[in-house]
Amino acid sequence: MKKINLLVACLAIGILLTASLFAQEPKWVSKEVTQRNVVLEEFTGIHCGYCPDGHRIANQLAAANPGRVFVINNHCGGYAAPSNASEPDLRTTEGNSIASKAGITGFPAGSINRSTTPWAMGRGNWAGVAATIMGQNSPVNIYVKPTLDYDARKLTVEVELYYTGTISKDKNYLTVMLLQNEIIGYQGGASYNPEYALPNGLYRHMHALRMVLSSGGAFGDTIKTTTKGHYEYKKYEVTLPEKIANIPLSVTDLEVVAFIAEGDNNIYTGHQATVEVPDNVKTDLALKDLTVYPKTLKFEPITPKVEVTNKADLEVTKFVVNLLIGNQPFSKTFEGKLAKGETTTIEFDVVNFNKSQNYSFQFNVPRANNIYAGDKALVDIDNSNNSITTSSYGFVEKDVDLFNFSFEVKNNAIDLDNVVFDMSKAAFGWRGWQDQSGYVACGANNTTHALAMDLYGGPFAGQTAYIMFGEVDLTTNPQKMLTYHYAYCDGSRNGTPPAVTLEATTDWGATWQKINETTCQETGTTDPRYYYIPKSNEYKKIDIDLKDYANKNAIFRLGVRAGSDGNMFYIDEISLYKNDGSIEEELDNVAIYPNPTTTYLKIDNQSFVGADYQIFDASGKVVIEDRNTSNTINVEYLTPGSYNLKINDKFFRFIKE
Template sequence: MKNYYLFLASMLLICNAGVAQYQVSTEVQPKNALLEEFTGINCGNCPDAHKIVANLLLAQEHTVYAIAIHSGYYASPFPDQPDFRTEEGETLDATFVAGSGYPCGMINRHIFAGSIPIMSRSNWTLCAKEIHQEDAPVNLYVTATYSAADAQLSVHVEGYYTSDVDAEQNLLTVALTQNNIKGPQSGGGVGSDYVHQHMLRDYLTPLWGDTISDCTAGTYFTKDYTYTVPEYINDVAVEPAELEVIVFIANDKTDVLNVTGVKPTCEGLELPLAAEISAYRIPVQGTYGFNFYELYLRNKSNETLTSAQFDVTVNGTTMQCLWEGEIAPLATSYIKVPVDQASLIETSNDYSIQLTAVNGEAYDGNTIDGTFRGPAVSTPKTLIELRTDLYADENTWCIKDADGNIIYNYGPYETNLKEVYNEIAELEADKTYCFEVTDAWANGVQSPRGYFKLYDDSNGLVAQQLEITGHGYRSFFTTSATAGINKLATSGDFAVSYNKSAREINITPASAGNDYAVAVYNLSGVLMAQGNNITAIPVTSKGAYIIRITTGNDDTQIFKIITN
């Protein structure tokens, strides 16, 4: 059943004097990608597909748009399950899926291989990128407003043809999706608390769209729709604050020419002050050493967020940290939470971040927690070996300092060429740095598999990452006080050396009588030995070792020794 009506539809060929009233761009732009994902709550492999969609949308915001269509056998609910299906979704399933396995999907309803547009999830990212490399023959612009007073959703669409389209007509479709719907999901691992995103709820147009009859270059068109937002669809609540409008234009039923989307502005919707944090797209993993934590802060209210306070706990020590900025109502933004944690970081670390206040008001927010290892140890001269894949244009490679400032940029490297490159970084001593690789399309360095390795100036391995997936990877390291550390390392308080004949590491304090604790780790972070006031540590195998010495005043010094 449809709950829409066409409020105003017009096709106009505009002279230059009338162009100013339009917001749609007249410049040739890259084509955006529409991902129509066929999914179901009883599909065990579908959560993996949902992750691909989430990463793709996060990496390519305003380039890729998604509609999750719950349809077919795997979406059929059991008696105690919600029904996320729609009549239109079932029609799309019957038209396109044709017995293909779930999960599956389409990118712009385009046939990339074979005879149908349906493809497996492993191809979504590459096909979306291929689409985005084309010029769009028609540009789209959309605004949407929801009025709580009468539950009316008003949508305004504009289009402009930058080139002729070889078709008698195009079809303009306006779809309504909803985010953050909790429900069951096979393979989700959280029972009925799985959070579904981009779920198709309804269409504001007929399923196959409204006709656009003049498809010649220089033509504008506008269409306006109103839609009465129901409280429920199939007994599943409709939350106006979670709605998104997706607009796309196609040649007949296939070959989407362009797509865009917008989250409606909500007027008169009373939403109390509330917020939520989520992890950054490159999560804290492996080693870590920034002077801040990166988060996404979601404003769930109709107030503008200007500040947020956090309790950041590292190894049992809690710090109150403040972020200040501006996040519009119902919007989500990337933020940095500054934290003075350098003195707290040990070899193995536990951390948690809890949202405790928003806009100066106490708030019992959610918590993100995890573990990480302290930075590895290198020399001021650090050597880098990296291998690219065939899509090097998607990647950035750089070194950042502890404040996140870029110190070195490497590349750009040649695409369509898997190649090994060797780079050098000349860095300051006694500083923490991050080697970072990112991927613009959230599919890592995997075609074929790339990697990076970091070495000190004695060619000792500092760190390596042989599997770079998703949005990328970071590896943190500190630079030693001396330019070369091999069999002898010194500071003002200690000298650390390797005695080959005795096969032991010797620690010599600069002055007697001072208490200190020693911990010895291999480069994998495994504790090999520890003790108080020890001066000799037996070594049973060749390799590199990290020696951490902590004095009575909690001053920590780190040394690296290579044995042979």
């Protein structure tokens, strides 16, 4: 903490303020009455799972009102604290001071011009309050103009104010903030804002508050004259540090927001400007993916290939293209001459996939300290064409025999071996709920985690997310069953229920055949104000016989189709297991109890007395063989898990705890 405070102090010393002492004519600010602009201060944090949804809503609001809505992402509070050195520390002293006055009761939250009491409100209210603000006239206009000395990393920010009306308050306060875009790092719940979620699991942090340039701390410089016709000019100069906390301060991704407020609250209006780099270092390299990807779901060798075009005036002599395949980095260097309008092709080594998986190819040309004209480093000014990401999934032949997907923690991460997801239309999250003593058993079969779909408000209404596995070998062990467990709560939302569909393809995705569809029933209730957290015994188990696919290898997918609204849906403990003997099974579990069990199984049917039985584990291995003499079977020494009891050519599935 001392190091951070020292850095902030040094920055404050480096900021030079010049105020006009004499009346001047405005250069940029309007003297006409204009409507208020919106300053949306979003209170957020890297460990806030629903904050990316707030980012999405804020971005949509700004995009719908160009030049009228300015977003500031204030990373503050406990959710913003990094849990390790690899996570970005985007907190600021001033941001925490602002948050302490905002009346935040939950994250994400946002303030619209600090115009409400409390300032902070939920993301569902932002658009309505913003529309009201933008329909009102402002008594003061503001204009901000940043200028960058690129080589010296010196930023000059000029601000003009002009009062079109007299304000009853004898003092106002001017705040100038420096924001940074394109900070790549961890963010919980990134899938709720797909535009910013990267295939490698990281996130594009935008509009992040990095520094307050105005003096006076978090709430700005004092403006002592607030009468109609008053003009005021201020200038701030700062030498930009290489880093703030553990984040490099990239001069190519900066913007400045200035706003004028009645006091610490009630922001009249604001203005935002991008920090431009000088013309003599500008370039623009554009990427086009030339990679030929598999035309079916069957993996084939892939040769990554990208075309690079010079779209700027300066000739480029050197640059590096990076390629990220999953989390594995590669790079290729171009050295030569690439004039305006010319293209070159960069080809990487052949990639072979040896297991079924999701994959992504992410090509990128870094914008700074990477592109050269001779010895001079250039800066790419258009970030929209510097990166290309292609994400898909594929399968290999006979990759899967038997499995059990529990979605539990393995090596500090969710265990997703052999699971492939298609979340292009709807999304799952990974959920584990904690209390003071640790994780609550909210998964099926007394597990602590499950896949979950947030149904609140119908964000994925009618859309489907898929869990896929394959290619399943149905020739070696042709007699297989698939089972899954689900939990669902509408939460008094009166939505249509979700549905789960099992489909198969035997031609690598060219066609899909529906095997089973289950319309979900509510398995529990919750206070409508809170998320449904299921108990393990509330899950409903669905068993599906795959007998129609015996001796046919296939890829299977479970699709969860969201209803129109609801609270939460969970899916867990997905298993593919073998049936030795008859392919027909007893599926109702009525004849054996207790289930789950810790010591004994009892069979409620005298016709089974004297019959031989076998118990199989999830892989199909026989773990117990004996004769049933009293309809009581000792399973005390089995390890916890899922098992199948075969007796009298009937199969019963049970859980050993």
